[in-house]
Amino acid sequence: MSASQASHDDGDGCSEPExxxxxxxxxxxxxxxCIAEARHHAVAFLEQAHxxxxxxxxARTRDLTQLVVSELVTNALKYAPGPVLMELRLTAHVVDVVVWDSDSMVPTARAADPDRIxxxxxxxxxxxxxxxxxxxxxxxxxxxARIALSDLLDTAGHRPG
Structure with a gap:
């Protein structure tokens, strides 16, 4: 797989071209x-990158990547009719999990509610x-969703310092 150049206008909206x-x-x-398969793809992707x-x-990044894949794919399957596409992208500092589905409704995180199941x-x-x-x-x-490869990166995916 050849490397490609990300840019501000590649449509992912994430900061910093890399x-x-x-x-x-x-x-x-x-x-x-499907969900287990998606998690398997994520682990294999990270192993191949190594x-x-x-x-x-x-290990934390691997676990978080599988968790994010699981949550995003589950939501897509639950709320959107039709196909679900997942793309994994890797830079030297972060892994991006990109999930596309056919429902145009933008989800929002709900307010914390300890009684909500x-x-x-x-x-x-x-x-x-x-x-x-x-x-x-x-x-x-x-x-x-962007996940830092190293536990030493800040929330924007950069090394502190």
Whole structure:
């Protein structure tokens, strides 16, 4: 896979252009194994990035990436009819989880409610990611969640200092 140059106008809305070392896209069919399959793709993606580019994602980053993938794909399957697409993108500092679905309704995190059962997915994703962007598309919406590869990066995906 060749590297490509991200830019401010590549449509993901995330800050700071940076070269993608690796990108991979997946069409998820929505069957019962779809969410587990998406998590498996995320782990394999990070392992291949380590093999190809010697970039080591921390154990925390691996866990958070799987959690974010699980939450975003679950929400897409639950609320949107039709296909779900997932793209994983890697720079030297962050992994982006991008999920597209066919529902144009932009979700919002709900206010904290200890009595509410379920519907905490977006709250969780916002809490564990460095950056979260939700964009309406001509058809549906795209959600981009950015996760730092190292526990030593600040919330914008940069090394403090």
């Amino acid at each position: 070269e993608h070392l690796r990108r991979a896209g997946y069409a998820l069919d929505g069957d019962g194994d 093999a190809d580019h010697h970039l080591m994602a921390s 379920g519907q905490h997915g977006l709250e969780i994703v916002k809490a564990v990611t460095a950056e979260l962007l939700i964009e309406q598309q001509p058809v549906g919406k795209r959600i981009t």
